[in-house]
Amino acid sequence: xAERNAARATDRYERKREDILDAATLILNQKGVKGLTLSLAxxxxxxxxxxxxxxxxxxxxxxxxxxxxxxxWLVDLAEGAEAxxxxxVRLERIFDLHLDRLRQTALGLAPPLPVLSDIRALxxxxxxxxxxxFMKAFRRMRQIFEAPELAGLTRGRRTxxxxxxxxxxxxxxxxxxxxxxxxxxxxxxxxADILLNGLAVEGAAWEPRPPAMAELAPGEGQELSRDAFxxxxxRLINTHGYRGASVDRISAELNVxxxxxxxxxxAKDDLVVxxxxxxxxxxxxxxRLAMARDGDQWSKLSSAAAALAEYQLSDYGPLLRSxxxxxxxxxxREEMVQHxxxxxxxxxxxxxxxxxxxxxxxxxxxIAAQMLTATLNAGAELAFWVPGVRQKAAPAxxxxxxxxxxxxx
Numbered sequence: 001x002a003e004r005n006a007a008r009a010t011d012r013y014e015r016k017r018e019d020i021l022d023a024a025t026l027i028l029n030q031k032g033v034k035g036l037t038l039s040l041a042x043x044x045x046x047x048x049x050x051x052x053x054x055x056x057x058x059x060x061x062x063x064x065x066x067x068x069x070x071x072x073w074l075v076d077l078a079e080g081a082e083a084x085x086x087x088x089v090r091l092e093r094i095f096d097l098h099l100d101r102l103r104q105t106a107l108g109l110a111p112p113l114p115v116l117s118d119i120r121a122l123x124x125x126x127x128x129x130x131x132x133x134f135m136k137a138f139r140r141m142r143q144i145f146e147a148p149e150l151a152g153l154t155r156g157r158r159t160x161x162x163x164x165x166x167x168x169x170x171x172x173x174x175x176x177x178x179x180x181x182x183x184x185x186x187x188x189x190x191x192a193d194i195l196l197n198g199l200a201v202e203g204a205a206w207e208p209r210p211p212a213m214a215e216l217a218p219g220e221g222q223e224l225s226r227d228a229f230x231x232x233x234x235r236l237i238n239t240h241g242y243r244g245a246s247v248d249r250i251s252a253e254l255n256v257x258x259x260x261x262x263x264x265x266x267a268k269d270d271l272v273v274x275x276x277x278x279x280x281x282x283x284x285x286x287x288r289l290a291m292a293r294d295g296d297q298w299s300k301l302s303s304a305a306a307a308l309a310e311y312q313l314s315d316y317g318p319l320l321r322s323x324x325x326x327x328x329x330x331x332x333r334e335e336m337v338q339h340x341x342x343x344x345x346x347x348x349x350x351x352x353x354x355x356x357x358x359x360x361x362x363x364x365x366x367i368a369a370q371m372l373t374a375t376l377n378a379g380a381e382l383a384f385w386v387p388g389v390r391q392k393a394a395p396a397x398x399x400x401x402x403x404x405x406x407x408x409x
Contacts, residue, residue, distance in 0.1 A: 018111070019045050025066045028118070038052050041062060069113065073101070074138075076097070078143065086147070094169075099191075103184040120240060160401075163378055165406065195405075198404035199403050199404075204298055204404075207302075211303070211307050215289060233274075235318060236249055283319070284343060286308055297354030305375075306399060375399060382398055
């Protein structure tokens with residue numbers, strides 16, 4: 001009898017713990033690690049904050065447990081993909097599993113998956129623990145590129161393509177809300193087709209003509225000073241997260257006083273908005289320059305993508321990572337998402353024109369544009385994943401696989 005009662009108590013404990021994690025994951029995805037609190041999680045499941053501490057003593061313990069769910073899911077995806085003999089079959093299996101999981105979540109049949117981009121916002125030692133687990137999952141996922149026919153790919157190029165693939169998995173959760181869950185199987189097919197076969201028609205060459213970086217440089221005087229400030233802030237937010245990019249750290253990076261910080265920006269949320277607006281304006285400027293050039297739409301699209309890949313590693317970069325969206329108040333976040341969608345929709349228009357003229361394969365323009373936007377966004381971290389990668393090599397290493405096929409040498 002005692003053993004049976006103990007088993008029931010254990011079951012109740014695990015069920016309540018999972019309920020707390022389900023609720024906390026939703027909060028984490030909406031507000032980031034910074035906005036997740038034990039009191040918010042407790043209120044979401046009808047418990048007192050003290051009761052939640054029975055399961056998770058500190059906020060970071062709860063956030064880390066949520067994020068580990070996402071890491072464990074990446075391991076499950078990698079294990080599921082290993083059942084496929086060929087790389088293409090493995091990739092399709094990954095999208096089969098992931099889109100079905102997102103479909104079940106949308107229907108309320110499975111708990112939500114966490115956005116993993118906020119790992120760096122955890123405090124130590126949880127940050128190191130979760131990141132170490134993520135790196136193991138990353139290496140497991142990279143095995144999709146281990147095949148005799150891919151022996152020519154260097155370790156760095158396999159790593160870059162794995163980073164790009166994981167960004168597609170992560171970013172899809174943001175734009176899939178536009179679709180009904182019953183459409184997810186069709187979307188899965190289109191996403192896999194784009195990554196396997198790219199956007200270029202058969203026989204197309206990879207010969208982008210990106211605008212010179214000087215054409216993307218900021219102006220002079222006050223504009224130059226503000227751009228340097230936002231560039232430093234962007235770099236720190238990308239590297240350390242919103243919480244890690246303190247006013248003190250940004251001021252020290254630029255060797256200015258706190259007063260100078262508040263001369264440029266009124267509040268820290270305003271800083272993130274300004275960094276996003278700077279990034280969106282750079283992307284729009286690149287699109288305008290590419291569209292004004294002679295040539296077909298494939299040439300214009302690949303040139304714009306190449307320019308943005310180079311920009312990420314240039315003295316003017318990087319662009320702000322989309323992960324910073326989670327720290328913004330909901331109203332401001334929605335406004336920034338609309339900005340992002342307009343940039344993506346312009347890429348969709350270029351793709352549609354290319355399909356009409358025959359220089360781009362018939363694909364779903366909206367999905368292809370979102371996948372391209374995700375790739376360009378992930379380029380901000382390319383130097384971390386492929387140390388020593390040169391600015392001029394970035395388009396071939398990172399963008400070409402998405403535009404011409406992820407398994408193409």
